[in-house]
Amino acid sequence: MNSKNKEIDSVSYFLGDNYINSSTNGSDFKLELGDALLGNHNLKAIVYSDETTDTLTKPVKILNTQAPVIYTYEIVNSYPHDITSYTQGLEFHDDILYESIGQYGKSKLRKLDLESGEVLQEIELDEQYFAEGLTVLDDKLYQLTWQEGEGFIYDLESFEKTGTFGYNQSKEGWGLCNNGEKIFKSDGTEKIWILDPETLAEQSYIQPATHKSVATKFNELEWVNGKIYANTYQFPSVAIINPENGAIEGLINFKDLKNNVTQHSKLDVLNGIAYNPKTDKLYVTGKNWDKIFEVKIMEK
Numbered sequence: 001m002n003s004k005n006k007e008i009d010s011v012s013y014f015l016g017d018n019y020i021n022s023s024t025n026g027s028d029f030k031l032e033l034g035d036a037l038l039g040n041h042n043l044k045a046i047v048y049s050d051e052t053t054d055t056l057t058k059p060v061k062i063l064n065t066q067a068p069v070i071y072t073y074e075i076v077n078s079y080p081h082d083i084t085s086y087t088q089g090l091e092f093h094d095d096i097l098y099e100s101i102g103q104y105g106k107s108k109l110r111k112l113d114l115e116s117g118e119v120l121q122e123i124e125l126d127e128q129y130f131a132e133g134l135t136v137l138d139d140k141l142y143q144l145t146w147q148e149g150e151g152f153i154y155d156l157e158s159f160e161k162t163g164t165f166g167y168n169q170s171k172e173g174w175g176l177c178n179n180g181e182k183i184f185k186s187d188g189t190e191k192i193w194i195l196d197p198e199t200l201a202e203q204s205y206i207q208p209a210t211h212k213s214v215a216t217k218f219n220e221l222e223w224v225n226g227k228i229y230a231n232t233y234q235f236p237s238v239a240i241i242n243p244e245n246g247a248i249e250g251l252i253n254f255k256d257l258k259n260n261v262t263q264h265s266k267l268d269v270l271n272g273i274a275y276n277p278k279t280d281k282l283y284v285t286g287k288n289w290d291k292i293f294e295v296k297i298m299e300k
Contacts, residue, residue: 007049014044038062038246039190039207039214064211064247069299071252076294080117083290089134089220090272100134100143107131109143123159133175133220135183137197144173165200175221184228186218206246222273229273236270252297261289
């Protein structure tokens, strides 16, 4: 019996819109969350009693069961980087480095030679756009803008703009990466959106979480050996995220890396992760840094 003195026939439970299980006759129910996506959700119970139906909802937070593994780094090599580049996105494709550079009136898309830092190709965006993350999939390059509500599609070879796409449910564009099939997009919130590679529509999302909290402000994204590497804006760290459920499985501490570049008044935070799958090498840089670093990651 419940507080309204109704005889409960059964209760159906949902996490968001996904059905979980049912209990009968008001019996206790144990919620199994082993396969659930992490993050903030609404737990919904539909109560059937006396030929009536009541719906109850309660917000729940699902966290990871384990603390992230902490990693540190070692600098293997350094390469020249344009000190005026406000790096927003960085990605390798066929041994060529692509970079998206931000700031209103200074936003650019570049193709770079890593070793020399030479700009092989460049286009400038119109002044009303603040460029953000980028990714390359199927010979197309996708670039986000920050608060303008749209992204750009380019031909990879010519840098000719061939289309645009809207953000739909998210308000901002921060980072992009892909796994060869799907595109992942961060927007500054706790969500990393999973985009349809054909329409760029936001189909679903994960919410990165540790054992203590749901995380936000993930900026530049990179796909590395089945995981999403993501730096947290304004922090010298990169999270290693399981794309299946959002679990933050590791944290790379890049503290003091910034001390290895030229110090100047416009020097800004760590931002820019690029993985070359052909060489299995990882590179990082920052906004207005004059170096790109090849780094080796090791458990602390």
